[in-house]
Amino acid sequence: MATLKDVKTKIGAVKKTKQITKAMNMVAASKLRGAQSSMTGFRPYASKFAEVLGSLAQRGGNEANQLLAVREKISKISILLCTSDRGLCGGFNANLMLKAESLLKEKSKEDIKVSFECFGKKGRDWCRKKNLEIASEHVGVVGGRFGFNVAVKAGRKLIDRYLDNEYDEVYVIYSEFKSVAKQLPVIKKLLPIPPIEAAEKSKEAEKSFLAEHICEPSPSELLDEMLPRNVYVQIYSALLETSTSEHAARMAAMNNATKACNDMINSLTLAYNKARQASITADLMDIVGGAEALKG
């Protein structure tokens, strides 16, 4: 049986751990709020953009643009892998890497080479460990504050390489923020741009949206301008979603850790009290025994 002092030190240690996990929980919660607010800030732009793009795609020739054309032979693809920089967020990164792993397996079966574009330290380390090709890495983006230009820079590079025929397809793997309690790892095709669906038809009034608009320059030229931007928008939203998910995942993980600490402290305190009582009983027995002996 552990001595009294041992148990006491253990309780102290667990209490300190609890302090840390609790603090991390609160930090994650406040960061989550920030990330969520930048997501809401992005929403008006994204929805308007999708709406305009959808109706333009309906009007303009779809096949004209190189970014839309599906290539027949695929020899190399690029995967943009969004993960967090830091750990202690439960299965968050592991889930994303699992997705990457499955895509990797599927592609290497077809003898397709894969190159990675890593956002976040965890994904980068994973690629390094597995000796995968890393085209570029961006650390300190996910989970922090970043602007739209980060997405533009990355997107531009990808598009350039895509047009140079270095890559034949580009995917993005990120974590979709469903709710504070639920985040889903997702694979999405960035290039060639999948057929664009028309904006939601729920808005009856805007059904004929853009139909009678004057366009300057022509709709197909406008589309040429908008398509690369669509890639940036997708990357930006993937990064925002991943950041928000990271904080939510960390909040949940730290909440669980704090609860586990509480349980542990309770059971340790019980053990401590038992040990203390046992020693008191033993002492009493000694005294009573001594008194009996003196009485003779």
Added chain:
Amino acid sequence: MAGNIKLEIVTPEKTVVSEEAQIVMAPGSLGEFGVLIGHTPFFTTLKVGIIRYKDIKGEERLVFVNGGFAEVLPDKVTVLAESAERRRDIDVERAKSALKRAQERMEKAGATQDIDFMRVRAALERSMQRIKLAGTIR
């Protein structure tokens, strides 16, 4: 036609302007255009430049836009820009250093018409427009 038109300038990061305006002037890629209420539906790309509008009190306001798109409806103008700043929010120091950098790179690149050159020129244009706007009388 009398009345005000709703102006919205949104960037991926936030909504920069959302208010009523008497008139809006924007730098379309095929020429500057002005919008009053009741305008024909119209869609265009924008150049890097300055959007001018008169607010309900008739005071002129200026906003820098870094390219993008504008959609005009009879009662509303929506501008989607990669970035946009009101005059008071412009970081002049940053624009000046960007201008210097762009000029240096321009000289190095010479007159080669490749993509990089186009980008440097765009950076040059952006910083010059920012400085110009910030320099106008407050």
